[in-house]
Amino acid sequence: xxxGGNTFEGIKTDSLSQEDPQKLAEFxxxxxxxxxxxxGDWMPDMYxxxxxxxxxxxxxxxxxxxxxxxxxxxxxxxxxxxLSLMAKVQDEVGHAQLLYSAAETLGKSREQMLDDLITGKxxxxxxxxxxxxxxxxxxxxxxxxxxxxxxxQLANAKGSYGPYCRALERICAEESFHLKYGHHCxxxxxxxxxxxxxxxxxxxxRWWAPMMHFFGPSDKISAHTEVLMKWKVKMSTNDDQRNQxxxxxxxxxxxxGFTIPDPKLKKNTETNKWEYTExxxxxxxRVINGDGPCNKERLEVRRIAEERGxxxxxxxxxxxxxxxTPLA
Amino acid sequence: xxxxxxRVNRLPGFGQGEVQPKAALDQLGTYxxxxxxxxxxxxxxxxxxxxxxxxxxxxxxKETFTRRFTCVSLYVTDTRDVYVSPLSEGQxxxxxxxxxxxxxxxxxxxxxxxxxxxRGKQHVHAGEVSASSPQGAxxxxxxxxxxxxxxxxxxxxxxxxxxxxTDTDKDLWLTLPDKxxxxxxxxxAGDKLTAFLExxxxxx
Ligand SMILES: [Fe+2]
Ligand SMILES: [Fe+2]
Numbered sequence: 001x002x003x004g005g006n007t008f009e010g011i012k013t014d015s016l017s018q019e020d021p022q023k024l025a026e027f028x029x030x031x032x033x034x035x036x037x038x039x040g041d042w043m044p045d046m047y048x049x050x051x052x053x054x055x056x057x058x059x060x061x062x063x064x065x066x067x068x069x070x071x072x073x074x075x076x077x078x079x080x081x082x083l084s085l086m087a088k089v090q091d092e093v094g095h096a097q098l099l100y101s102a103a104e105t106l107g108k109s110r111e112q113m114l115d116d117l118i119t120g121k122x123x124x125x126x127x128x129x130x131x132x133x134x135x136x137x138x139x140x141x142x143x144x145x146x147x148x149x150x151x152x153q154l155a156n157a158k159g160s161y162g163p164y165c166r167a168l169e170r171i172c173a174e175e176s177f178h179l180k181y182g183h184h185c186x187x188x189x190x191x192x193x194x195x196x197x198x199x200x201x202x203x204x205x206r207w208w209a210p211m212m213h214f215f216g217p218s219d220k221i222s223a224h225t226e227v228l229m230k231w232k233v234k235m236s237t238n239d240d241q242r243n244q245x246x247x248x249x250x251x252x253x254x255x256x257g258f259t260i261p262d263p264k265l266k267k268n269t270e271t272n273k274w275e276y277t278e279x280x281x282x283x284x285x286r287v288i289n290g291d292g293p294c295n296k297e298r299l300e301v302r303r304i305a306e307e308r309g310x311x312x313x314x315x316x317x318x319x320x321x322x323x324x325t326p327l328a
Numbered sequence: 329x330x331x332x333x334x335r336v337n338r339l340p341g342f343g344q345g346e347v348q349p350k351a352a353l354d355q356l357g358t359y360x361x362x363x364x365x366x367x368x369x370x371x372x373x374x375x376x377x378x379x380x381x382x383x384x385x386x387x388x389x390k391e392t393f394t395r396r397f398t399c400v401s402l403y404v405t406d407t408r409d410v411y412v413s414p415l416s417e418g419q420x421x422x423x424x425x426x427x428x429x430x431x432x433x434x435x436x437x438x439x440x441x442x443x444x445x446x447r448g449k450q451h452v453h454a455g456e457v458s459a460s461s462p463q464g465a466x467x468x469x470x471x472x473x474x475x476x477x478x479x480x481x482x483x484x485x486x487x488x489x490x491x492x493x494t495d496t497d498k499d500l501w502l503t504l505p506d507k508x509x510x511x512x513x514x515x516x517a518g519d520k521l522t523a524f525l526e527x528x529x530x531x532x
Contacts, residue, residue: 035448036447038415038447038448038481040481041417090395098375101375118347132334165448177515191527256524297333297336300342304339310354313354
């Protein structure tokens with residue numbers, strides 16, 4: 001899972017003037033030809049830094065994103081749902097491993113990435129700073145947050161950095177299971193009892209605002225991204241991705257008879273674009289900077305997981321200890 | 329700190345610890361993973377895993393890359409055991425960028441050879457050669473596998489440094505067909521949806 005929402009900080013272009021102009025021109029020509037950049041190739045410092053940040057944050061989002069759903073595994077209704085959710089959560093953690101590996105090819109160690117996650121130095125997708133109160137919240141995440149992630153990941157898979165694209169191709173193949181599973185869960189809630197329907201409606205009411213935030217601030221207020229678009233680091237704008245998501249999923253939500261909590265939401269038939277109430281970007285910034293309902297506990301759970309695994313990693317590192325039967 | 333989720337509050341040490349920075353190599357070293365998708369197809373590079381030794385690397389590779397019907401065989405090797413050529417571009421072959429190496433006399437060993445033939449794709453198995461050093465293996469591969477071809481990057485790996493799949497290891501994948509719940513095709517809800525829509529139509 002992922003969203004464009006965490007790479008909204010502006011980029012500094014001043015380092016660009018220190019790059020070798022000829023190498024820079026060759027680099028840009030390669031991207032313009034549609035060729036991928038590989039780890040051994042020359043690349044501008046800014047490209048490297050931006051990609052590390054983006055891929056690393058994507059990796060963190062997979063790990064942290066597994067937490068709200070993870071606690072629902074034992075409470076999922078029935079054995080089959082438990083199996084499915086467990087498989088999905090396992091996939092998400094596997095995605096983090098693939099992504100960390102891709103980021104590592106750019107020169108940042110996995111130790112450092114994990115440290116930066118726990119200390120709060122690097123960010124992850126903002127949507128996971130909200131709680132999953134009920135089973136329906138978990139279903140919302142599986143279906144719609146993953147759907148949003150797919151929009152983002154399919155776009156990024158056409159980007160310029162070889163290892164990231166290859167990781168994303170593998171990830172997207174698995175996401176199709178997540179999406180189908182999530183939709184399956186929601187269809188069952190929708191065609192269930194009144195209470196089940198109400199439960200999903202309430203989850204939808206809680207998650208709609210974070211879902212609109214998911215793709216990042218509107219293009220009107222986003223830091224300028226032309227260089228990143230030219231270098232195929234960013235493949236489409238936040239608003240375009242949001243629009244694509246609404247196009248694909250609003251009809252499916254309405255079809256199930258649910259109400260989306262935005263009276264202004266409608267498709268403009270002339271522009272072919274969706275109109276909606278402008279999301280509260282102040283809240284978005286506040287939450288991404290640490291002041292959301294779950295920020296602290298997400299990092300704390302991660303810290304505990306790391307601490308509890310430490311002795312295992314240390315034991316693995318020193319396999320030279322051997323048991324010898326006492327002599328007498 | 330208090331979570332809204334009682335399960336989280338019950339975690340031992342919740343809210344009480346300090347962040348301990350990681351020591352170097354806390355995440356262990358890396359191993360390269362090569363996978364054969366189908367019988368008769370060449371192996372190709374898939375990615376890396378972090379592990380403490382090659383046996384654990386093999387197991388983690390299986391978990392990371394072959395949770396579904398994606399392979400018949402895989403092998404792993406320590407990243408440091410992969411000898412890498414320069415990266416070339418355009419019409420230049422990586423073989424032409426190799427530093428001149430004298431062919432040394434010595435004990436011959438077998439090497440696996442991988443080629444990158446299209447930038448942006450994975451390295452694919454090209455064949456195997458016999459040589460007395462990785463540098464020598466590159467030179468032999470140039471003559472035996474690289475003539476008349478543009479190859480952008482070459483990897484050679486001593487076969488003795490590889491953990492291959494054995495016949496009994498293949499059991500690892502035997503239960504995969506039973507795990508249909510990992511597959512999108514196991515989540516068909518079309519009938520349920522149609523029934524729901526029908527009912528909704530009549531209710532109006
Ligand atoms: Fe994912
Ligand atoms: Fe997912």
